[in-house]
Amino acid sequence: MSSTTAARTEPRSVARAALWLRAAFVLAVLVLWEVLAEVGVVDEEFASRPSAVFQALGHLAVDSQALGAAGETMAAFLTAFAIGTGAGIVTGVVFGLNRLLRDAYFPIVMVLMVVPKSVFLPLLVLFFGLGATAGIAFGVLLAFVHVTVNVVAGLDLVEQKFYDVGRAYGARPTRLFLDVILPGAAPGIFAGIWHGIRNGFVGVVIAQLFVSTNGIGYLVRLYSNNFQIDNAMALTLAMAALVILTGSLWSRLESHLTRWRD
């Protein structure tokens, strides 16, 4: 009762309190981890410790191999994101506008959506080898599927009455598309782009982790195999931070672009 009232009257102070609680939790976990490693309950050789991880982070920030790997991963991610999201948006829009093509091909996308996409990894390696291309291809696949599904859902959101207005005022298809369909479907398209970012990254990193011989994923695998757990965890941490940063930048841009909603 009191919490719902608080949420209604002072959302800002609730958000701030939530932030503190979250920070306190993360800090507690780190302290516990450090203490357990210190007293030997946690084996440092397998699990490292926070202080070591942060030290490693400092070293890796100036390590040419790590920086090169980060560059490779970024390049692969941007490529996968651009191709997968672009293709997903186009496909989603086509499915949203054309009943026949949707009925014919959308079920295939839905099957891909349900199947654990990792089963395609060995296949992609056969096609593209162990280099960067396999990772990009996997990122494209993941992004494409999620973007398509979201964009189709977005186009379904455009209400019939808006099409009726367009028809009643003699709108040509391009005008209707630019002024009605695209902005009406914007929430779905933006959600799709975010899924494109996330899945493009996930796809690239997973491929690097398990099959490729380049990028951050490969380096994490290498460090883990050599029991350089602090380095492996530092890289993981850096990747997580990068994704979170990208996500919050994107959600700012998105709320600016759809400011008519609230």
Place this chain on the structure above:
Amino acid sequence: MSLLTVDNLTVKYGVDTKDELLACHEIDLTIEGGEFVTIIGPSGCGKSTLLHTMGGLISPTDGAVRFDGVPVTKPNPRNAAFVFQDYSLFPWKSVEENAGMGLRFAGASKAEAMSQAKTQLEFVGLKDFGERYPRALSGGMQQRVAIARALALEPKLLLMDEPFGALDEQTRRNLGTDLSRILGEAGQAVVMITHSLDEAIFWADRIVVMSARPGRIAEEITVETPRPRQLEFMTTKRFQDLRVHLFEQLEVHQRDAAERDASSSAAVV
């Protein structure tokens, strides 16, 4: 020549399927320039179908609709512009963009559309709201924007499908007297569907009463009192007599429909 003629119009949905539905049956109707015609009738009597066919959104199954003597085959908003019941403003466009959107759709340049939008928004009393988004406006104000959008095309005829259906009584009445002045000044002919007896009489030069499905025209009533009218018109004997008459007419048609539905479902059993 009449502005718009509806000639022996029949509209069926789902022709040659088992769900075939006769919505309008052999309707004859003419609209003169500058005339205000209200259409009233029981739910599902084909009022909206008739209106949409008049504007070219639906094709006749039989018969024809002519505008200035030319058969209507598709919407031409510069002849007849629609105002829909649920406003249908685009939430992602500002009020001003919405008011100009009809013209944009009809092929006008952005500059022309925006300048017309400003003029029409001022005309409907919303010139200070152009920068807002529709969600910031009340229902009555949103419907004014939709009317501005239609007027921006300077059409000869406005087709209004229950434009006040979603508004509360008080707002309807205020907007009603306001709009009767606005539309009187604009000089367009108007065909307006309504469920409200008061609205049907208050606005109309002529009231068209439709019977229950299949929709036919049961009666046309001329209201001689000159427009624009003041609210006091509603207290006159002429108004009250018309109201009683319309009420009885609609009751009869409603009952006919109910009886026919009952007997047809009995036949199915």
